[in-house]
Each structure stands twice: as C-alpha cells, then as structure tokens.
Amino acid sequence: MTKYKLEYLWLDGYSPVQGLRGKTQIKEFAEYPTLEQLPLWGFDGSSTMQAEGSNSDCVLKPVRHFFDATRENGILVMCEVMMPDGVTPHPTNARATILDDDGAxxxxxxxxxxxxxxxxxxxxxxxxxxxxxxxxxxxxxxxxxxxxxxxxxxxxxxxxxxxxxxxxxxxxxxxxxxxxxxxxxxxxxxxxxxxxxxxxxxxxxxxxxxxxxxxxxxxxxxxxxxxxxxxxxxxxxxxxxxxxxxxxxxxxxxxxxxxxxxxxxxxxxxxxxxxxxxxxxxxxxxxxxxxxxxxxxxxxxxxxxxxxxxxxxxxxxxxxxxxxxxxxxxxxxxxxxxxxxxxxx
The missing domain is CATH 3.30.590.10 (Glutamine synthetase/guanido kinase, catalytic domain)
Known part of the structure; x- marks a missing residue:
C-alpha cells in the first residue's frame, strides 16, 4: 500500500471572482487511485463564504484528478462543492449546471x-x-x-x-x-x-x-x-x-x-x-x-x-x-x- 497526498481543490463563494482553495488528506491505495476511489470530503464553508457558522458543513466531490509533480505520490483533485447531503450542488457550484457538449x-x-x-x-x-x-x-x-x-x-x-x-x-x-x-x-x-x-x-x-x-x-x-x-x-x-x-x-x-x-x-x-x-x-x-x-x-x-x-x-x-x-x-x-x-x- 502507498500513502498518497491528495490535494482537494475547489472554488470558494467569493464574488464577483471566486478564489481557489485547497487542502490535503492522506489516503492509502494499492496503486494510483481511480477517480471513483477518491472519497467525498467535508470542509468548513463558513470560512469560504459558502455557509453560516451555525451550519457550516459543505462537501467536496472529486470530479477530475491530476498527477502532482511537486510532491512524492501527489495528486491534485478538482472538486465540485456540494451541500451536506453530498448530492445536491451548492449554489456556488457553477460546474454542476453549465451547458456542456463533447463536440464543443x-x-x-x-x-x-x-x-x-x-x-x-x-x-x-x-x-x-x-x-x-x-x-x-x-x-x-x-x-x-x-x-x-x-x-x-x-x-x-x-x-x-x-x-x-x-x-x-x-x-x-x-x-x-x-x-x-x-x-x-x-x-x-x-x-x-x-x-x-x-x-x-x-x-x-x-x-x-x-x-x-x-x-x-x-x-x-x-x-x-x-x-x-x-x-x-x-x-x-x-x-x-x-x-x-x-x-x-x-x-x-x-x-x-x-x-x-x-x-x-x-x-x-x-x-x-x-x-x-x-x-x-x-x-x-x-x-x-x-x-x-x-x-x-x-x-x-x-x-x-x-x-x-x-x-x-x-x-x-x-x-x-x-x-x-x-x-x-x-x-x-x-x-x-x-x-x-x-x-x-
């Protein structure tokens, strides 16, 4: 088993320009993980303009992952921000609702x-x-x-x-x-x-x-x-x-x-x-x-x-x-x- 450094990245709730945030968790895998193997992960939305302090839980859902050459066994994990149920997109999650077309x-x-x-x-x-x-x-x-x-x-x-x-x-x-x-x-x-x-x-x-x-x-x-x-x-x-x-x-x-x-x-x-x-x-x-x-x-x-x-x-x-x-x-x-x-x- 290998310990991987997973840098979860997401867009915060600042306006008119969203900022990038990132935090790291360590997970063990037998080999380089697939996207499906990367877990949901919570964060404090009250510190990123995405929740109130009295109800601060938000969830990061991995949607893409990339090799991180700056770290040994490093992976950059692009995430969407979800509501606490882990299913409903957060209002600041533009990626979940944009028009997309593989031919574009x-x-x-x-x-x-x-x-x-x-x-x-x-x-x-x-x-x-x-x-x-x-x-x-x-x-x-x-x-x-x-x-x-x-x-x-x-x-x-x-x-x-x-x-x-x-x-x-x-x-x-x-x-x-x-x-x-x-x-x-x-x-x-x-x-x-x-x-x-x-x-x-x-x-x-x-x-x-x-x-x-x-x-x-x-x-x-x-x-x-x-x-x-x-x-x-x-x-x-x-x-x-x-x-x-x-x-x-x-x-x-x-x-x-x-x-x-x-x-x-x-x-x-x-x-x-x-x-x-x-x-x-x-x-x-x-x-x-x-x-x-x-x-x-x-x-x-x-x-x-x-x-x-x-x-x-x-x-x-x-x-x-x-x-x-x-x-x-x-x-x-x-x-x-x-x-x-x-x-x-």
Whole structure:
C-alpha cells in the first residue's frame, strides 16, 4: 500500500471572482487511485463564504484528478462543492449546471501579471518602465527580467506532467505580463484544466514571493494593456459544415445576446473593453476577419475553408470563470439550430 497526498481543490463563494482553495488528506491505495476511489470530503464553508457558522458543513466531490509533480505520490483533485447531503450542488457550484457538449472545443488564452511589492514585476519603485513594444514575445533581461521566464517554464512542465493540455506560453504586451493557453474537447474539460493550471501557477509563485494578478485592467486608465482570456471555440457543426449563412446567423445571435455575454465575461470589463488596445467597446458587438479590435475575430482560415473551423471571442477577461464563459457561448450557439441554418441556405 502507498500513502498518497491528495490535494482537494475547489472554488470558494467569493464574488464577483471566486478564489481557489485547497487542502490535503492522506489516503492509502494499492496503486494510483481511480477517480471513483477518491472519497467525498467535508470542509468548513463558513470560512469560504459558502455557509453560516451555525451550519457550516459543505462537501467536496472529486470530479477530475491530476498527477502532482511537486510532491512524492501527489495528486491534485478538482472538486465540485456540494451541500451536506453530498448530492445536491451548492449554489456556488457553477460546474454542476453549465451547458456542456463533447463536440464543443474550447481554447482559453489566459493572460495575467506577475506582481511583487504591489506593482507588476519589473516596474520601478516609482513611475513606469520603458513603453510597451519590446515586451511582447521579447527575449533578454531588459524585456523579461530574471525570474518570470523561469516561473512560466516551471509552470509549463508541471501542467504537462499533470496531463493538462497546456498548449503554449508567451510574454505579453505589458512589462510583467504573460500568457498561457489551455485547450480541451468539451467545455467542462477545458475549464477544469484552466482552473487547475491557475492553481498550479499560484502555488508555484509562493516560493518566489510573487503573486498573480488576474484583474483585467490592474494599471487602470493608462496606455498599459489589460489582461484577457480570449475564448477560441468551435462545435462539430462549425468544424464540419459551417457555411456563410450559418456563420451570419450565429453572429446575429451573439449580437442579440451581447449583454448576457458581458455579464459573465468577468468583472470590470468596461475598464478593459474601451475600444483601445485591440479591444472592442464592451457595449457594442462586432466581428471581422483577422480583426483584433473586434468582439469576435474571424481567422482567415475560417473564411477560406467555406466558413468552417473555429472563432475567437476576444471579450472574456482574465478574471472570468471559464465554466460560465463556455456555457454562455454554447447557450448562444444553441439558438441557431444547424438544421434551421441548413434550410435557410
């Protein structure tokens, strides 16, 4: 028998942005456990904004597990929060109720800032560093500093070891700003792996005495870029059938549901989506081929392939909940039945 360190992860009840929590239990198994072997586990919901002190029990239900390369015999266990009966989803448990579709593919581009001593990593004590320009995908100490690249490389290796479909990293436009990408088939799969990747990054940064700042516009109304979490998406129909008529009907549905999308694309998006810095205004919908200033960027390859492939919604921000983002995208897509579009064509 082997003693395994099981790190149970969950989303707390804070609003408007849920935080990640984690605690460890030790369990013995004859071999690496299956998900079904991992038990339910209780926690104090009154300390996470998920229960009152007089009735504080909440329950963690394992839904995914990942190898934890930072620990000997370590496992990261992604959980849903349940009511004390262990069956009823807690009101803060968005994962249990989102729309999901195995044929829907999502790729999330998570931007973030490294922060130390209350400012982005590499910023001087007062004022600002040299203007944006050389930092995006830059190389060398002046562009990247001495620590950030080490962290993102370690994070990449830990995610790959965990089996997370981490697809890439790059330095972003602002000093101290970076990005990683997660792809998954099925909205729950992609979102699970994004949350676990965020957890791994935040825990890794503890040893560097650095924090991760996910706020979408941490430097306020300045020329410094904000942070997004662009959502690349496709469905079976978009990939295999598509067509210009279907695409235009889809864009009409996205325009009609503009405010429903903005409501779940992350708080303070009006501070980021100003129409500047390659963003569309938060209260207007637009789309365009290769247009980084549109709400939805349409790749050249999509148009050349008879309007088949994937699309990129550039409005979700870095604080957004990938469960809610993916669910809203699928909800809007569902308003344009494939058969209806085919008949119109």
């Amino acid at each position: 593919w999502f790729g999330f581009e998570q931007e973030y800032f490294f922060y130390k001593d209350g400012r982005p990593l590499g910023f001087p004590t007062t004022g600002y560093p040299a203007p944006q320009g050389p930092y995006y995908c830059g190389v060398g100490y002046a562009a990247s500093g001495s620590v950030a690249r080490k962290i993102v490389e370690e994070h990449l290796n830990l995610c790959l070891a965990a089996g997370i479909n981490h697809e890439g990293i790059n330095a972003e436009v602002a000093k101290g700003q970076w990005e990683f990408q997660i792809f998954g088939k099925g909205s729950k799969k992609a979102a699970d792996e994004m949350w676990v990747a965020r957890y791994i990054l935040q825990r890794l940064c503890e040893s560097y005495e650095i924090d991760i700042e996910y706020h979408c516009k941490p430097l306020g109304d300045t020329d410094w870029n904000g942070s997004g979490m662009h959502a690349n998406f496709s469905t079976e129909h978009l990939r295999t059938v598509g067509g210009k008529e279907y695409f235009e009907a889809l864009m009409a549905a996205f325009e009609k549901n503009l405010m429903d999308h903005i409501a779940v694309y992350g708080p303070d998006n009006d501070k980021r989506l100003t129409g500047k810095h390659e963003t569309a205004p938060w209260n207007k919908f637009s789309y365009g081929v290769a247009d980084r200033g549109a709400s939805i960027r349409v790749p050249h390859s999509f148009v050349k392939n008879d309007y088949k492939g994937y699309l990129e919604d550039r409005r979700p921000n870095s604080q957004g909940d990938p469960y809610a983002i993916a669910s809203q995208i699928l909800k809007t897509i569902s308003e344009v039945p494939a058969q209806k579009a085919a008949a119109a064509a």
